[in-house]
Amino acid sequence: MNQDRRFVFDAGTLALDLLNTWRLDGDLVQDLLGSPEDGLAWLTAAGLPVEAWFPAFSSSPPNRRILLDEALWLRQDIFVITQSLVAGKLPPPQTVHALNRILIESGRSFRLHSVVITSEEKRNERIQDQLVLSSDEHPSSELGVLQPIALSAALLATEANPLRIRQCASEDCIYWFLDTSKSGRRRWCSMARCGNRAKVAKHYRQRSTPL
Numbered sequence: 001m002n003q004d005r006r007f008v009f010d011a012g013t014l015a016l017d018l019l020n021t022w023r024l025d026g027d028l029v030q031d032l033l034g035s036p037e038d039g040l041a042w043l044t045a046a047g048l049p050v051e052a053w054f055p056a057f058s059s060s061p062p063n064r065r066i067l068l069d070e071a072l073w074l075r076q077d078i079f080v081i082t083q084s085l086v087a088g089k090l091p092p093p094q095t096v097h098a099l100n101r102i103l104i105e106s107g108r109s110f111r112l113h114s115v116v117i118t119s120e121e122k123r124n125e126r127i128q129d130q131l132v133l134s135s136d137e138h139p140s141s142e143l144g145v146l147q148p149i150a151l152s153a154a155l156l157a158t159e160a161n162p163l164r165i166r167q168c169a170s171e172d173c174i175y176w177f178l179d180t181s182k183s184g185r186r187r188w189c190s191m192a193r194c195g196n197r198a199k200v201a202k203h204y205r206q207r208s209t210p211l
């Protein structure tokens with residue numbers, strides 16, 4: 001669960017959630033990933049707790065910087081991909097190449113285990129020796145931490161309807177989202193943030209219009 005109230009995770013896909021670390025503050029674009037600590041906080045809020053998975057790696061300042069830089073490059077690549085999709089074009093080859101660099105990293109790893117059942121259990125519970133598939137909780141490399149985000153971008157590029165990739169209709173919001181609603185008419189990044197505000201503004205505009 002996202003405990004960090006600075007960040008929003010309602011874009012409908014992790015790749016666009018990462019884009020939404022750019023937000024509008026007045027006329028200025030504010031970057032919520034301004035420091036390595038912000039990067040680690042965002043990854044943790046996104047369910048990728050790199051500090052817990054790789055304590056030795058993430059406690060080293062140069063490594064924290066490297067991971068932030070990788071996340072920022074990925075965000076830039078996702079931005080380029082999103083722009084290309086919306087424009088009905090293929091993303092530039094170098095952007096695809098950059099995404100592939102992370103996609104080939106190992107994310108979660110899987111393993112088969114043999115479970116041998118005692119003869120008593122076999123008799124009483126009528127179960128046999130069996131194979132169980134388990135997954136490691138975390139990726140096997142630090143760069144692999146970013147793999148779920150890259151995968152989300154890859155699925156956005158290959159499976160999403162580009163007409164459903166949109167930016168919030170509010171003038172003072174630049175958040176992106178993937179419209180997964182049935183009607184396909186979602187206009188706001190979230191009702192709570194922008195939709196209700198727009199409704200109230202429209203209501204007052206109508207009331208103040210002379211008859």
Ligand SMILES: [Zn+2]
Nearest residue numbers: 168173189194
């Ligand atoms: Zn919005």
